[in-house]
Amino acid sequence: MAAPRDRRPAVLAVVAAVAGAVAALVLGLLTFGVQATVHPHDLPLAVAVADDAPPQLKGVAGQLAATPSDEVEWHLTTPEGARAELGDDKVYGVLELAAGKATVVLSGAVNPSGTQVAQQVLGGVVQGLGLKAEVVTLNPASTAGRAAPLAASALLWIAGLVAGMLAAVLVERPGRGSRLLGALTASVLGVGVVVGLLRLWDSSLPLDAGTLGFLLLVAAAFALVQAGLLRLLGVRAMAVLGPLYLMAPAVAGQVPELLDPTYRALLWSWTPFRFSTETLRDLFQGGTANTTALLVFGGMALVGLVVVLLPGQEAEPHPADGVVDVGVHQADRLPGAEHQHTA
Template sequence: MAALHDRPPAVIAVATAVVGALIALVLGLVTFGVQATVHPDGVPLAVAVGADAPPQLRGVADKLAAGGAAEVSWRVSTPEEARDLLSRQEVYGVLELAPGGATVVLSGAVNPSGTQVAQQVLGGVAQGAGMQARVVTLDPASAAGRTAPLAASALLWIAGLVAAAAFTLLARRPSRLGRLVGVATSTVLGVAVVAGFFTLWDPALPLGGGVLGYLALVGAAFALVQGALLRLFGIRAMAVLGPLYLIAPSVAGQVPELLAPAYRALLWSWTPFRFSTEGLRALLHGGSPDAAQVWVFVALAAVGLVVVLLPRQERQPDLADGVVDVGVDQADRLPGAQRQHTA
């Protein structure tokens, strides 16, 4: 069967156009498609009413909870309980109702996309009830603090990916030690780059042992997985590893309640970027990552390390097709069986 480059130019042109269209289709689905289908669905919010609040305020809270709107999931509680729910990110915002007015309570530790939706909905509800609402933000985050968690995840992925791909292309006889040195070096340098950006963007961002250790865990897990896939499939693995970077901003930057169900199940549910982003956001606001946000990267690093350390299979030299050893005599380069002696 003739290779593609031996085909007529018109055939090659059509084939390459089809490949380009398929790549655009896939990337459009996993990047712009996520953003184009964003719609609130069950966004968790709380409405808080004090125990001594007038009956009409309690009626407003009960009416909201019984409204049944698919876009929002309401929880009615006291102000203290509601703020505790917000600190644990079980809700994205709180509307506190009091005789003196309404208060919209937000948190800088919540994913900015969830906070934005919460502020819009809660402010609209207060306005609809004829109340002036003031906004209070717990654990406020600067613009850098809101950007840093997702940016760090993407930068660590890029640092490891470029290093692993270049090593695959340039190393003629890659060894296990060489791969491990590359993983360690790219992790250290990647964390240094991220820490430098944090300091440049906002010197108030914490860079203690917890933050740096978590960045190192994420960077090492990324580098090991990338190195493992590149070892198994060669540079062809870039067809998977490259597009994964494009998923990070579109999927990990959203709360799941804003994603279409298909994207929530097929992309958000497993992408490592959302674990690293939310884990780092918790650390930057004085909290700690959930168990899943740690063990996912421990598991990725362990699997990647096993593949990187697998012994290399030695390739056997191939005999040339159709060549048979006929016992050539080393003295006169003639077949020994046919050598003739002259008198």
């Protein structure tokens, strides 16, 4: 019969294998599962005809808008109204019908994943009508401009995460002041790195005071929340903070109408990365930060600050720092100790 000491390595090996399988399941659900289930669900698109268009053309547009579909939600309106909806992010693309021609109108200020699907759907509709389509892009964005909002959000999270993790490992018991200083320093340096990269990728991106201020707010919110969790949980907080980062490109990079309803409700609805990504996309197009995003990141920064500064017990730094207190009476019972006390 195997002794308890002989069974322990086997038990730990099984536990480690189970933990690996659970990690694979969680990461698969949060990342690859999102991509694997992408499919349009009530994707808002507009079909537009002028008020003075021929009745036959209005009939085609009305029939298209009335066609039942689980994938597309059509908005029947005028060209002016459709472009206004596109500018307000209420639709991802517009099909303008005129005598003998069709125009697909897109916008560089809209989430690129939504724009791509909208162009595919509208192109198929035009082909089905037997027309040739001209594609017009409003507020065109460069490749870097389309990638920059999500990239900036993810990089700000990484800057604070690495800084907080290293501080938790290298500093045995960091005080409240050092945690706060580290979070604020990581925020400023992270914004500096992001701004430098944006200038390198596309120098035409507007980086005015409003954009820089929002970047700093996002960086501070991320770093303070991370510092707060690291204070409460120590390096064990990485089990929460790491997967949160993995959701950034998988979830925040998609529009909700392309996500499976489960992912939309459980992940996309609350992930902070989507608020920063959408707001930065608007700011890069000359817009302003929306109130919801400001409230989200202001609230995150406030909660993180309170947790960092709140008096209380610090989490244990990490197991390697633990010291086992062995008294004299215990040492006397160690193997061979009795021989050292013989005269």
